[in-house]
Amino acid sequence: MAAKSHKRVPTLNPKAILARVCEGKSIATYRRKQVIFAQGDPADAVFYVQKGRVKLTVVSKQGKEAIVALLGTDDFFGEGCLAGQLQRMSTATANEDTTVLRVRKKAMIRLLHTDPRFSELFTAHLLFRNIRFEEDLVDQLFNSSEKRLARVLLLLAHFGKDGKREPVIAKISQETLAGMIGATRSRVSHFMNKFRKLGFIDYNGGMRVHSSLLNVVLYD
Secondary structure, eight states: OOOOOOOOOOOOHHHHHTTOOOSEEEEEOOOTEEEEOOOOBBOOOOEEOOOOOEEEEEEOOOOOEEEEEOOOOOOOOOOOGGGGGBBOEEEEEEESSEEEEEHHHHHHHHHHHHHHHHHHHHHHHHHHHHHHHHHHHHHHHHHHHHHHHHHHHHHTTTTTTGOOOOOOTOOOOOHHHHHTTTOHHHHHHHHHHHHHHTTSSOOOTSEEEGGGHHHHHHHO
């Protein structure tokens, strides 16, 4: 079952709107693999990625870790606190050198109530994320690991965004990709080599994803 591709919905600049928040915000820079918040920490703020990438992971009681999202510039995370979440359900880790804006829960609620434009943008963000989660679930339930990897690469490359093809960040590891699709690293390595040999991806100045990779997602 093929998952549809979606463009980024917000057209306003959230960074400019958030800059007007006078109280209850702070900016921090994290190095690669540095934890922003941990599973079980108090949920008292919303975060906005100004630069870099953030990985969200969940660890079961048995110690098994799963990657639930890989976020980039202009993405929000930690919004569960706005719905009454008291503790973080996941761990947020910088996947590379990353700068994030932290907005305390009260300040975020005040902004949503007083700025209709930002409220509309944030609602669009939540709807977009909800659609992504639904597609991820369908992907895990019905598609092979090869198709899941192809879809993740297309999403990470923002394929189809404004009709452009963008390179995937070269530093993303096969271990991270394996965690995102629920497969082993060796399987990811096998499929990546296969995609390269078939001309679906190349590594000329950073990994690039070609439109032909859509064939893996659309057809058996």
